[in-house]
Amino acid sequence: xxxxxxxxxxxxxxxxxxxxxxxxxxxxxxxxxxxxxxxxxxxxxxxxxxxxxxxxxxxxxxxxxxxxxxxxxxxxxxxxxxxxxxxxxxxxxxxxxxxxxxxxxxxxxxxxxxxxxxxxxxxxxxxxxxxxxxxxxxxxxxxxxxxxxxxxxxxxxxxxxxxxxxxxxxxxxxxxxxxxxxxxxxxxxxxxxxxxxxxxxxxxxxxxxxxxxxxxxxxxxxxxxxxxxxxxxxxxxxxxxxxxxxxxx
Amino acid sequence: xxxxxxxxxxxxxxxxxxxxxxxxxxxxxxxxxxxxxxxxxxxxxxxxxxxxxxxxxxxxxxxxxxxxxxxxxxxxxxxxxxxxxxxxxxxxxxxxxxxxxxxxxxxxxxxxxxxxxxxxxxxxxxxxxxxxxxxxxxxxxxxxxxxxxxxxxxxxxxxxxxxxxxxxxxxxxxxxxxxxxxxxxxxxxxxxxxxxxxxxxxxxxxxxxxxxxxxxxxxxxxxxxxxxxxxxxxxxxxxxxxxxxxxxxxxxxxxxxxxxxxxxxxxxxxxxxxxxxxxxxxxxxxxxxxxxxxxxxxxxxxxxxxxxxxxxxxxxxxxxxxxxxxxxxxxxxxxxxxxxxxxxxxxxxxxxxxxxxxxxxxxxxxxxxxxxxxxxxxxxxxxxxxxxxxxxxxxxxxxxxxxxxxxxxxxxxxxxxxxxxxxxxxxxxxxxxxxxxxxxxxxxxxxxxxxxxxxxxxxxxxxxxxxxxxxxxxxxxxxxxxxxxxxxxxxxxxxxxxx
Ligand SMILES: Nc1ncnc2c1ncn2[C@@H]1O[C@H](COP(=O)(O)OP(=O)(O)OP(=O)(O)O)[C@@H](O)[C@H]1O
Ligand SMILES: [Mg+2]
Numbered sequence: 015x016x017x018x019x020x021x022x023x024x025x026x027x028x029x030x031x032x033x034x035x036x037x038x039x040x041x042x043x044x045x046x047x048x049x050x051x052x053x054x055x056x057x058x059x060x061x062x063x064x065x066x067x068x069x070x071x072x073x074x075x076x077x078x079x080x081x082x083x084x085x086x087x088x089x090x091x092x093x094x095x096x097x098x099x100x101x102x103x104x105x106x107x108x109x110x111x112x113x114x115x116x117x118x119x120x121x122x123x124x125x126x127x128x129x130x131x132x133x134x135x136x137x138x139x140x141x142x143x144x145x146x147x148x149x150x151x152x153x154x155x156x157x158x159x160x161x162x163x164x165x166x167x168x169x170x171x172x173x174x175x176x177x178x179x180x181x182x183x184x185x186x187x188x189x190x191x192x193x194x195x196x197x198x199x200x201x202x203x204x205x206x207x208x209x210x211x212x213x214x215x216x217x218x219x220x221x222x223x224x225x226x227x228x229x230x231x232x233x234x235x236x237x238x239x240x241x242x243x244x245x246x247x248x249x250x251x252x253x254x255x256x257x258x259x260x261x262x263x
Numbered sequence: 264x265x266x267x268x269x270x271x272x273x274x275x276x277x278x279x280x281x282x283x284x285x286x287x288x289x290x291x292x293x294x295x296x297x298x299x300x301x302x303x304x305x306x307x308x309x310x311x312x313x314x315x316x317x318x319x320x321x322x323x324x325x326x327x328x329x330x331x332x333x334x335x336x337x338x339x340x341x342x343x344x345x346x347x348x349x350x351x352x353x354x355x356x357x358x359x360x361x362x363x364x365x366x367x368x369x370x371x372x373x374x375x376x377x378x379x380x381x382x383x384x385x386x387x388x389x390x391x392x393x394x395x396x397x398x399x400x401x402x403x404x405x406x407x408x409x410x411x412x413x414x415x416x417x418x419x420x421x422x423x424x425x426x427x428x429x430x431x432x433x434x435x436x437x438x439x440x441x442x443x444x445x446x447x448x449x450x451x452x453x454x455x456x457x458x459x460x461x462x463x464x465x466x467x468x469x470x471x472x473x474x475x476x477x478x479x480x481x482x483x484x485x486x487x488x489x490x491x492x493x494x495x496x497x498x499x500x501x502x503x504x505x506x507x508x509x510x511x512x513x514x515x516x517x518x519x520x521x522x523x524x525x526x527x528x529x530x531x532x533x534x535x536x537x538x539x540x541x542x543x544x545x546x547x548x549x550x551x552x553x554x555x556x557x558x559x560x561x562x563x564x565x566x567x568x569x570x571x572x573x574x575x576x577x578x579x580x581x582x583x584x585x586x587x588x589x590x591x592x593x594x595x596x597x598x599x600x601x602x603x604x605x606x607x608x609x610x611x612x613x614x615x616x617x618x619x620x621x622x623x624x625x626x627x628x629x630x631x632x633x634x635x636x637x638x639x640x641x642x643x644x645x646x647x648x649x650x651x652x653x654x655x656x657x658x659x660x661x662x663x664x665x666x667x668x669x670x671x672x673x674x675x676x677x678x679x680x681x682x683x684x685x686x687x688x689x690x691x692x693x694x695x696x697x698x699x700x701x702x703x704x705x706x707x708x709x710x711x712x713x714x715x716x717x718x719x720x721x722x723x724x725x726x727x728x729x730x731x732x733x734x735x736x737x738x739x740x741x742x743x744x745x746x747x748x749x750x751x752x753x754x755x756x757x758x759x760x761x762x
Contacts, residue, residue: 062717063716063717064713064717065709065713066709085716086713086716086717087716087717087719087720087721087722089717090716090717090718090719091719095717095718096717098714098717101714102708102710102711102713102714103711104711104714104715104728104729104732105732105733106731106732106733106734106735106736107728107729107731107732111728112715112718112728113718115720115724115728116715116718116719116720117719119718119719119720119721119724120718120719123719155732172718176718176719
């Protein structure tokens with residue numbers, strides 16, 4: 015279970031998250047929607063431990079771990095995965111090597127046996143097939159020369175291979191064609207189960223037709239101003255954020 | 264000891280203990296007195312029982328050296344070297360060959376262990392008789408090792424196998440006696456005794472090194488490798504290597520070294536000469552890991568190396584691949600003289616500098632033959648307060664119609680106190696020639712590190728991965744076993760340089 019209480023965080027002197035309270039029970043998928051610049055990505059970075067953000071108050075725990083006190087790689091080993099809004103390029107590092115190194119680092123940290131190259135490739139190829147992605151995905155360098163959509167798909171592939179307990183997807187649907195959108199949804203839905211939770215950040219109701227969320231939250235100005243069921247997303251789509259923000263104010 | 268001091272010492276030990284191969288071995292030495300003069304040159308030659316012509320050659324080089332001055336054009340700085348304060352000859356004391364490993368000096372065996380030399384090779388290296396070991400069936404291709412332990416080669420292996428195919432692989436000091444006509448013909452033919460200050464010094468006092476001869480049409484049946492180390496205190500090491508490949512022959516030579524931790528600066532001035540005849544191929548790979556000095560650069564090796572190959576015949580090819588992570592100072596420009604028509608020269612280099620290390624390295628490609636082709640790929644990685652310079656010359660001579668050069672120089676900076684410099688010289692005297700030069704400078708970005716760490720990699724593994732990715736085009740040129748070793752070395756060298 016992810017439990018965020020009174021979380022305040024910002025950059026330098028600028029406060030961006032201004033008291034976030036959010037509980038995502040194990041097994042549930044929650045969507046976060048909200049205007050540009052409201053702090054959605056900031057929340058995902060603070061939860062995953064990116065440097066440069068100062069936490070000025072509150073807490074975030076996941077399955078009993080005090081997330082905010084852990085190194086990014088410890089959070090990853092504890093099962094936290096972030097699908098980046100802007101995936102990063104790693105020239106010369108091939109995807110297979112990157113993912114196997116990452117997976118084995120996580121397994122080592124958890125005390126599990128590492129996978130050898132053969133075991134890994136077998137597993138990775140199966141995931142690629144399941145997600146109907148191109149075979150050369152593993153051979154290519156991490157995100158180098160990928161189209162915007164391919165980068166997002168690669169995030170989903172990484173998620174499928176690393177099998178996190180908590181996935182935070184930051185606008186993974188933006189810039190995707192319809193087929194790719196289904197792939198993202200399939201990726202999340204395949205992991206869905208009693209031991210998996212996800213926070214899906216999106217601007218579009220469209221994605222939520224494929225990944226039906228248990229709850230939808232609206233983040234505006236660094237706070238969650240409204241929460242509801244899947245129907246809230248429809249309401250936002252129909253009325254826009256402005257109305258909801260005004261109503262909450 | 265006060266607790267604070269102790270803590271500081273512990274921290275220092277942990278952070279500076281980064282040099283994992285820093286150790287030295289106590290073995291009885293036979294050593295010349297300090298200083299350099301004609302008598303010392305004579306003594307070296309006499310100790311080695313050299314023929315008169317070689318002594319004369321050394322003396323001529325010495326006379327030339329006396330008239331020369333240390334070059335000052337490289338972007339390196341160091342206190343003046345006192346050439347009179349060094350020993351120029353040292354040899355392990357001769358004992359009859361041990362009958363088994365039990366009789367071998369345990370210090371020597373321990374050293375091999377730290378170097379990671381496989382058990383089966385240690386006995387051979389230690390000179391246990393009989394010295395010939397055949398490679399077993401189904402094992403990976405064997406590697407023949409000619410270990411230079413200080414100034415005298417301690418042992419040479421796999422000779423029987425090599426001899427069967429007509430390959431000569433032995434210490435050059437031995438080749439002087441067993442194949443004088445070859446040594447006489449080729450020694451100094453690529454790097455003349457008076458070529459440059461350090462080459463002249465080497466020619467006067469060279470200690471030992473490898474000699475390789477591949478006869479016509481022979482593909483050397485194994486990778487050849489040398490481990491050499493500086494061991495005796497204050498003993499300059501003056502390696503001399505000569506590789507000759509006749510028409511259609513092929514050889515892959517590997518050179519790797521680690522060195523013991525030292526207080527004083529140690530001078531290393533090696534010379535390597537390669538000769539490739541018609542259709543011959545020489546692949547020369549180096550992993551250099553001399554002691555780089557402590558965090559302030561104190562005590563590291565000064566590495567002044569002259570490496571040059573000549574592609575004499577048509578379609579011959581010389582390929583230099585180097586991974587340079589060690590030394591306080593690296594001054595090194597493995598070069599190719601592309602004399603034959605359609606000859607090919609390649610230079611693939613990774614140079615890593617951290618702390619106070621200084622590297623000024625690159626290559627020279629001299630195009631003489633028609634349609635001669637050269638490729639230069641240089642990857643410089645600087646961290647800490649180090650300085651890393653690529654210096655390369657591409658010279659196209661008048662007759663080199665249709666010559667081609669491609670140069671790619673990339674620098675990767677870690678932190679903001681280090682320097683990366685690219686100094687390309689291109690001289691073309693033939694309008695039909697084409698040269699291309701590309702250069703990039705990049706930093707390991709915070710978002711790259713975070714991306715890796717978010718996936719579960721530690722900061723250090725992330726740096727290792729990114730750096731290895733950056734160097735990929737060079738590392739893939741190394742023979743398999745070296746590539747793996749080099750990747751580890753890169754990661755170890757950069758430990759603690761980020762964050
Ligand atoms: N590194 C930074 N330096 C300064 N301001 C920043 C930085 N990162 C984020 N901000 C600011 O914090 C606010 C929240 O940004 P954030 O990226 O979290 O928004 P978001 O909700 O993800 O928006 P979008 O929907 O456009 O992705 C914005 O006003 C942004 O300009
Ligand atoms: Mg965002």
